[in-house]
Structures are given as structure tokens and as C-alpha cells.
Amino acid sequence: MSATRFTRAAKPLCRSLAVNPVNPAARRRFTTTPVRRAATGSGPGPSPRIAPGWSLSGVFAIAAGAGLLGWVVSEARHGTLPGAVLLDGQFPGPRYASLRGMEQALEEIRQEISEDIISIEPEDLHAHGYSEWSTVNPEGLPVAVAYPRSTEQVSTIARICHKYCVPIIPYSGGSSLEGNFSAPFGGISVDFAYMDQIVQFNKNDMDVVVQPSIGWQDLNEQLAKMNSGLFFPIDPGPSAKIGGMIGTNCSGTNAVKYGTMKDWVINLTVVLADGTVVKTRRRPRKSSAGYNLNGLFVGSEGTLGLVTEATLKLAVIPEEFSVAVVTFPSIRDAASAAAGVMQQGIPVAAMEIMDEVQMKVVNMGKATAPRVWKEMPTLFFKFAGTKAGVKENINMVQKITKANKGSNFEFAKDAREQKLLWSARKESLWSMLSLRKEGEEVWSTDVAVPFSRLADIIEVSKKEMDDLGLFASILGHIGDGNFHESIIYNRQDPKEREKVEVCVKNMVKRALDMEGTCTGEHSIGWGKKESLVWEVGHDTLGVMKAIKAALDPNWIMNPGKIFDRHRK
Template sequence: MMAQAVSNIRRPRARKTGPLRREEDMSAQARIDGVPIGAPSLDIIMARLAAIVGDRASAAPGVRADHGRSEAYHAARPPDVVVFPETTAEVQAIVNLCRELDLPLVPFGAGTSLEGNAAALHGGVCLDMGRMNQMLEIHAEDMDVRVQPGITRKQLNAQLRDTGLFFPIDPGADASIGGMTSTRASGTMAVRYGTMKDNVLALEVVLADGRAIRTARRAKKSAAGYDLTRLFVGAEGTLGVITEITLKLHPQPEAISSAVCAFPDLKAAVDTAIGVIQSGVPVARIELLDAVMMRGMNLHSRLGLPEVPHLFFEFHGSSAYVTEQAETAQAIAADNGGQGFQWAVTPEERTRLWHARDNTLYAGLALRPGAKAMITDVCVPISRLADCLVDTAADLVECGLVAPVVGHVGDGNFHLLVLIDPQDPEELARAKAFNERLVRRAIALDGTCTGEHGIGMGKMDFLALELGEAVDAMRLLKGALDPHGILNPGKIFKPHPPTQGSAP
């Protein structure tokens, strides 16, 4: 893919760019009033990157293709070059080079995003953070840890095992901590431990001008100035490149118990989840799987459970406290018609249960071999969750789509895997129309268009519907921190075209 080096923010005129070319085709960039009219040659870019990182940069088609794909249904959009930094200083040098040559720069973690968050829409340079994967510093007495962005959650917890502490945020995939921070991830245990925004204490970020800043110290609270940490958490790499993260840790629970329970319908399952939360039971996980998803899980994971809506529970604490929590949840489930409360007490049983839950993507795909999953999510106040789910199920029947549901119902968040033939334009159009109705339904219930996947390139059209003029404030922040628009361009919101005759 030959990319155009385009800029999206605060430019006085449209950029006249051409594709990256070999050095023999172009000795220098022509300029008009200081604005380049031709992109730099690929050979020049590779030579400049080699001076920074040696042989840790590649334009090989296979490497580029690996960094253009994700778990999203969106078409692959590979970069022109992939570079693998190992230090913050190298990241700064790469950012400075991209600013000088006006190249798009897209940070990349583990490639598990679901809304095209790391797609290289305009080509350019992909910054693969996988080699910056160290646990730098742990303060067990303060229950915090400082890590590089490329470390994954499983790698981090393996290194924490002997400390008596763990990092609980679990989005399902073994995502990188940097990617989880950039997309404000959460997952199955958010109902008890919060999301990334609740567990990131401080960041080191390289800005678009090449400066490295620290957003906070390690103190558990601060009233000093703007909360820059939360500004960058969820910014999807559009405001800066995260190079270090300080995380809050939690004690490993003394006892863990899991259970599954079947319900006659979706409403009964959701009412049970609401009852458990409102009763003050500090459940660690409470996951909803509808009848369609249970059929897929039986096909993929051989669980042998009834193909009706289920709740999956997990309880953390002391042995006595876990027993008390479980008994309360079981009684609430029984009041709502729940049957067959099955316990998974041993580590092997729990692992099998939650491994099946983590593989719901593949379970869903087992329902329609050869299909592609359009994965989407919304989140509503839990008091409106039953209404949203029941109306969504009726919508799916009416439009003739197969879409298994899995939800973090303890916080009102649910996901759908809309199974489609990507080669069928009519089916794709029906799926997109359904997704729009789903989002509008959630927003009408005072919810959000995405509980944890982020906006990326897939939900930009819904952000203004949800937040209105706040999107203009986001544009102002983007323009101030990234005036040339080089950082992950084309994500979160579309830039306003310049008004004729207006100042840049």
C-alpha cells in the first residue's frame, strides 16, 4: 500500500501529497509556501529510521499486513513502515522524525482492538510497542507498579504472582497494557475493580512535539492541576504516545468461587444481576450469555449446558465471605426463576468455565462457519438494561440477523457478534443499519455508543449524537496537542473542514 502523508487538523489549505516513492524517483520534496506537495520517499524514511533503531524497522509486506489487521470487521489498513522502539528516547526520536516529514504515526499494541483503533488509515509509520514490555518498578507496600506499554496483562500477572498482588482488568484477550490504557478497557471484573480509568495512577507520554511528560506522581490522590492522566486514558493514541504506565494493584483473593445458573429468559437473568448489585454483593464477575451464545459455546467448548440464557458468577474474598456472597446470589437467582446453580470450585473447573467465556468470539463463529463477526457494544444504566436487551433481541428477529449476546451485566455493558457474510453487500448493509439502531436505542436510554471498545474508526458517526458540542472541545484539545494531525489520524472524530475565508 502506498500511502499519502495527509494532515487532518488546522491546516490553512488542502495538502497536495503523493504516495511514498523510492529515492531514485525523488531527490527532494517540492514545497509551495512551506507546504510539501510530495510525500518523502520510502528509502529516505527507512534510512532515517535506521539511524534511530537500526534494523528494527520493516517495510516487508508480511510485517505490514500483520499490523493492518485486528479483530474488527473493518477492512485491513496496513501502514507503510513498522518500527519497533525499545526506549522512550527512541519513541521521541521517531515522533520528531514523523513530525518533520509530516508522516502519520499509529501506536500499536497486541492488535486485539475491535473498532479499527490502530488501523493505518493514511499509511505512514506504525509504532509497535511490543519490545517495550518490562515491569520497571514495583512498590508492593503501596500496591502499585510501573510498566512499559508493551507488557500484556497475562505477562504482568505472571510476574506479580509471588507478591500477593494482581492486576484485575480482564478484557478477555491478552491485550497489552498500553492498548488497554489507550482504549480505556474494562472487561469481566470491572463490576468490582473498575475500568482502566480507575486503575491508572500516572503516565509517561511522548507528545507530538517530541517532549516526554509525566502526568502525575504515585500518590493515590491529587488536586494538582488538570487531570492529564485521564485525558490520555482512552485517547486511542490521538494525543500522545504512552511509554510508561503506573497501575494500581489489588490483593490476590484468599478464596475464589465460580458458578453458572440458567434462566427462562433474558429479563429474568438481567433482573437477577440487578438484584445482586443492588443487594451490595461485591461480586467479582457477573456475565450474561444469551441462548444463541450458549449454543455456540456448547459447539466450541463442549460445556453441555442448557441452551437458554445463563449468568456466570465469580466471587472473591475470604472463604467465609465467598460462601456468604454466593448464597445471597443463589437466593436472588432462585427468586427470578434461576435453575441449576452449578459450582466450579477447583482451579481447573474455574479455568475451563472462564476460558470458554473468554473465547466467545470463536464460539459465536462456530454458529456460522465462514462468517465474519461484526462485533459491537453499548452500555446503559443497569435499570434500563432489560429494556435495551429485550428490544434488541426483537430487532434481531425482525431483521433476520444472527447475533449472539454476551454482557458484563453488572455494569450495564453488553456485546453482540453480528454474524455476516462480508461478501454480501445486502447483509452487511442490514448489519450496519441494525448497529445504528442499537446505538441510538442505548443513547436514548441515557447510555453510550461504546462501553469499552472505543470509538476508533467504527463509531465516529455516533460520538456527536452522544456528546454533542463536547466533540468540538475534543477537537480543540487535539489541535492544541497535535497541531499537524500526525497522531493516529482519522480516529475518534472527523475533523471539521476549514471554513472558507477563515483563519487556520
């Protein structure tokens, strides 16, 4: 496995910094046969709609200008354009390749790997720069999409991009919610659609080595076909891929029992900004050998390196499963019942909450038809373990929920009903999206607080949304204090968008006042950079930037995510 030596350069080694935009005729020289995405690499749910104000005929032109726009912005931050202001002497703005430099990089990638690894089809560029799922979509698209097939090819792409100072944006499932895979500075989107395999399965050691674009559901299906008796327990949105799950340190409904993504990563193979390939650890489940590099890359959103393989722990499939739902007269009653379950240490496999609005949304969206749900605050429980253990846990939970005004406690009679009862929770976002009218979007975001404060923040946040006249719902992983707001708003109405922004900012500030976090599992991306400053402060952010500068001195790895290079 060849790779260039990691260079800790004091100054960027970038080339082609001069502005040299190309015309459409020149751009067409680089068109190749369209690359078709593998089935497992397709985006979530329905096909993405065209971004507001964009047409497919205009996508090409926007992409062609993305590199130039990124260069101009970075030059302004660097202070080299007339009238520009240097915002931070310690972390000056990045200087990216001109469009001509990006073209040279693409040509070099084609020469070293192959012609069909690169696509600049308008539909591809749009799908890799805009997301209907995201709360934010900064202007700009990638100038190309690369589809590598191996770690070696990813290393080659990174080495060439490092040479020309071309931004690199990783892409796997495309289901992130905070603009995580947007391309505000142009550059190359690296789509791992063809890297979606199980590399090695170690049944006796209860671990598996996988590539980044395998979905967690696909992984579990393959483990089931092998009659392994094992499964991977982290379960975010159905379309999530392992690479994105590592990048955002996601969790899902099973987090109350199994923890988050960081708890299940044994080691990673990572391609650094200059093409160097590193392995974070060996395969034992525990090690005290040196720095915990897993903890560095998990949750870094591709800003420090590109994960090309991951060794993951697996869990034993429990002997018994049961699913139940119970309704409450108020969201506070439901949250109080959930806190009681946690405080008594009852080992539920999952515990989710949905308010009356979200239950109504599920009914209106008909995602679980013909089932019609009571439109009341509802707790969803999943129980797993031995038969005797599950029975005992159910009895204890029933007593707690009854003491907190819970009613209509309903159990699934078989596996089919288990799937049906749990589907209301899993279909929540899709149901909300299905209710949009022309010009409307869904703003979905999350925070997390100590679970003893969850009832307080949910109650106040719901009241504020109602007072502002917003159609909004609340749902969340109540067992670990994480909840989500989903708000439908008219994107063409500036006043309505301003209301939503105020509501979300207030929710974040409340969470921080309660010693919580601005994001429990959606990560920072482009959309919550200001919130991260509120949460950790400039000194802590400075430490993060120092790590970023050491591993990625040219600031090409997913730039603009988590934080900007300048200080303010």
C-alpha cells in the first residue's frame, strides 16, 4: 500500500492559486461516461427535489463557479484581495485551487486510476451538494464526484487533491441533517458507493471489518443470512451508512442499551489529507497503547481524514424481544415516566418519545396504514434479553408508567406486530416530509440534556413553538436525554424562517443552560458552528483547530464543517 509521507508543513504546499475560470466549452472536455451509483449507495427515501431557485440546466453553471467562489471567499478571509480583512492571524483562511487547478487534479486522477472514476454530470453534482434533509444548504456544488473502489484509490485521490489544494468532501448515505456533505468551496465529493462490502467476519471474536458505504441494515441482513447469531446494534435512520455513522458519532433508538457509535469501533483505516494511510489500532477490544485515535476520528465528520475500513464490535442477538407503546395525557407525564424507568435502572433496549403532534403526523402521512394511532404523547419501549428478564422488565415498566398517568399499554403479539408498533417511530421524519406543500421545508434538529431535565426543556420548547404559530413536532431518544424538533415552514417567507431560526437557537441555548449539548447525534456540520462556540468556547475550539491544522494544514478535508478556519 503506497502513500506519500505525511508532511507537517508550516505553510500550505498548494498549487494553482491563480483565478482562471473556464468556459462551458472547456468544461465539457472533462465530461466522461456517467457513473451509476450502486444500489446500496443511493440516498435516503424519495429522490431529492431541486433546490429552491435551481434548475438542472443551472446546476452545471453553479458547479462550474463553485471552485471560483470558494477561492474568492478564502482569499478574502486570507486578506489578499483588495479591501479584505484578515480575521485570524493564527488560523488564516485556506487558499484553494482555481478551476483550472481543479481540472488539472481531475485529469491527474483519471490518468492514475481510470476515466470512469470521475463524474461531472449535473444530476450527480446536485445530489452531492444539496440535501432536502438538511437544515442548511450553503451555495456551491462540487466540481466533480469521485467513486473510488479501494483504500489505494482513495489515497491517490487525496494525494492529488493535496498537491493542488482541492477540497475533498466525503459522501456515503447522504442522510445527514446539518449540511455535512455540502461543498461550499467546490472541490471533489468522494462517494464511497462502490465500497460497501464486508471485508472480514470474525465470528469467534464477535467483530467484523467493513467498508464505509455498507448500511447498518444491510450489514445486519448479511449477518442474519450467515446465521451468525450476532448483530450490529447502532440503529439511526434506515438509510445511514457506516462511514457517515462514524463521521457523526450517531446513535439511534438502541442507544439507551448499547451506547453510541464510538462504543462499537475497534479500529479504523483512515486516509489522511496528503494520502497517507494509517490504522488507528489493532483488533483487540481493549488497548492502552498510545493516543486514542479512534476517539479523534469518530465524530470528526471527515474533517481529519477519510475512513475506508472499520472494524466493529458485534453483539449477541437477544433470546427474546418485545415491543410496547403507552400513551400519556401530557409530554411531562411521559418524560417523568421515562426518567423513572432510568432512575430504577431497568435495562430497556430502547425508549422513545413522540408528542401528540408527531403521532398526528404519522396518521396523516399514512406511513403505517391501516394502523391509526392515538394522538397523544406516546412512549415506545423495546425490551430484549432472556424470556424471564423481559417479562420482569415489562412488569416494572408497567408499574412506573401507570404511576405517571400512562394508559393504553399495548404489546406486540408477534414479530409482525413488533415491526408495526415500532414503525411509527421509524417513519416519523418521512411522515413529516410527506406533509410538505409547495415551497415548504422541514427543519429537523436535535439537542441533548441530562435526562432529569428533559421534561423541562421539551415543555418549554413546545410552548414556544405553539406561541410562534409553528407546525412542529417533538420526538426523541428519551432514555439518554436526546430529543429532536421537526418544524415545517415556508422557505419563501423570510419572517417564517426567522421564527424557526429563533426557536432553534432558543432550544440550543436552553439545552446549554441545562448543562446539555447543542447536538446529541446529528453533529455540527455547516449548520451548528455558532452553537459549538456557545457550547465549548474559543479556547476549546482552538485546540480542535490545532489538531485540524496538524493533520490537514491546507484545510482541504471537508472544509467549512464543525468550524471555520478564522476565529470569529
